[in-house]
Amino acid sequence: MTELARDAAFAAVSTAFGSIGRVCMALDGRFCVRHVSSQLDLLLGPGAAKRVIGEPIEKLLGPELFADGSALRLALAAGEKREGWRALLHGESGATRLLSITAAPLQSDPYGVCDPSAVYLLVLRPAEDDPACAGSREPLAGPGLICRSQAMGRVFRLVETLQHSESSILITGESGTGKEVMARTIHAHSPRQHGPFVAVNAAALPGDLLESELFGHVRGAFTGAVRDRPGRFELATDGTLFLDEVGDVPLHLQVKLLRVLQERTYERVGDGTTRQTNARIIAATNRDLRRAVAAGAFREDLYYRLKVFPIELPPLRARREDIEPIASYLLARVGARTGRALRFSPEALRALMSHDWPGNVRELENALEFGATVCRGQTLQPEDLPPEVVSPAPRVPAPAPAAAPAPTPTPVPWRSDAGVGLPDDRILLQHALEAHRWNRLETARALGVSRSTLWRRMRTAGLE
Known part of the structure; x- marks a missing residue:
């Protein structure tokens, strides 16, 4: 069959999928796009389907799912099918959609209709059209982020709703939760995505140096200022300024920062010339700013100016x-x-x-x-x-009253006497079953439980 005929055959299949709101895509053995339905234009704008032909799929759906060695890519290479995976689709025009993805290896074609270079099939649909996504336990991936929990799924949807906004954002969360990664994700899916992303850590600089870093200085403003130097606000023109650890900004600088947020003006250190800035502010902190406000360590008016759109990242x-x-x-x-x-x-x-x-x-x-x-x-x-x-360090328990009964020991997940319903029981059980190709006898032996106990756990976890 000629290539033209194969293209026509794929177009017919794509039309069928398109009639029910799906985007059909075929990948070659290198995970590059070989065919894609014109339905993609409805998600990313006119011409998107033609632009992605020949491009690596990870460029469209992100390396979290399709980079070398990624979980989904390894599963497809092993001949396995995956359903309900989710990802943020990001196009050149700035359009962003949260998608549900079904991926599977293409079966052999005895009739010679399919393109022999097409090895994998992807079917994409908007996540809001997929009722399974609401309670799905499949991973959700985005730029630098991957999750399975409903809490982080809500954060991803929040990022999607922010794609047309330029409001100030305050990201809170413990150290190491990915606040800067989230800030970069918001920037990459905003109207300022083509502008610079400039980051500054307020906790890493003393007050005088932080003021110079933020607003710049002129020659002779202080010892060592041998030339004029632009600040981060100026460098972030038409882009995003990320203020990390904003809770550590000294009080005297908080006044100047508030003025920038209110009036969009500032002066360089040692200069009386007023300058304009249009940088968008995304701030982050691992401190409780409400307590800092109550303690007088953080200005209340600045807190509310930063917290136009709050995002809280839960700990792992x-x-x-x-x-x-x-x-x-x-x-x-x-x-x-x-x-x-x-x-x-x-x-x-x-x-x-x-x-x-x-x-x-x-x-x-x-x-x-x-x-x-x-x-x-x-x-x-x-x-x-x-x-x-x-083997985490044992915690020394507080001395209990003499009359207090001994605490009931927490059951170990895989002991035969363990209780069912632990938060991660289903995940661990499914992983063990997959590791033993769903052979119940081998899985039970590996976990040190009887087959009947394993069967009860599978039934409780919904893995029958």
Whole structure:
């Protein structure tokens, strides 16, 4: 069959999918787009379908899902199908959509109708049209971010609603939760995406130097000022200024920062000339600014000026269902740097799921860097992880009253006497089943439980 005839055949299939609101896409063995339906133009604007032909799919849907060694790419290469995965689709025009993705290897074609270079099939649909996305446990991916929890899913949808806004944003969360990554994601999906993204850490600079960094200075303003120097507000013209650790800005600078937010004007240090700025402000802090306001350490008016649109990033221990997809993504990224295809043993994954991660995603990434360095094979074992992850330091309990009864010990997830319904029970159980190709006898042996106990856990977790 000629290439023209094959294109016509794919167009017919695409028309059928398009009639029910789906975008059909075929990838070659290198995960580059071979065919795509014109329905993509409705999501990203006219001409989008033609522009993506021949492009790597990761350019369209992000490296979190389709980079070398990523979970979805490895699954497709192994001949497996995946449904309900979600991603932010980002086009050249700035349009952004949250999508539900179904991906599968193409079956052999006995009639010779299909393009032999088309190896994988992707079907895309807007996530709001997919009722399964509301309670889906499949990962959601975006630029530098990947998650499975509903809490972070709401954050992704919030980013989507912000794509036409230029309001000031305050991102809060513990250290290591990815506040700067989130700020960059918001910038990349905003009207200012083609402008600069300028970051400054207020906690890393003393007050006098921070003032110069933010507003710039003129020659002779202070000792060492041998020339005029623009500040970060000026460098962020037509773009975004990210103020990290804004809670550490000294009070005298908070007054000047408030003026910039209110009047969009400032002066360089040592200069009386008033300058204009149009930089968008995204601030972040790991401090409780409401308490700082109550203590007189942070201006209340500045707090509300920054908090036009608040976003709170939950700590990793509060969204344990995100640990596995994040860890898989980070391990694939670490392994790609050394040309290794690393994976987790069920025991190593259980250790990751059980740790509290006080340093959040940053600590998780460092632990996997350590593990990939000491691991001698392809499978990461618990002994390859840092000691504090596998065997955290025991906490000394407070002395209990003499008459108080002894506390009931918390059951271990995989003991035969363990209770069912732990937050990560379903995730760990599914991972163990997949590791043993859903063989119940082998899975039960690996977990140290009877087949009947395993069957009850599967039924409770909805994995029958």
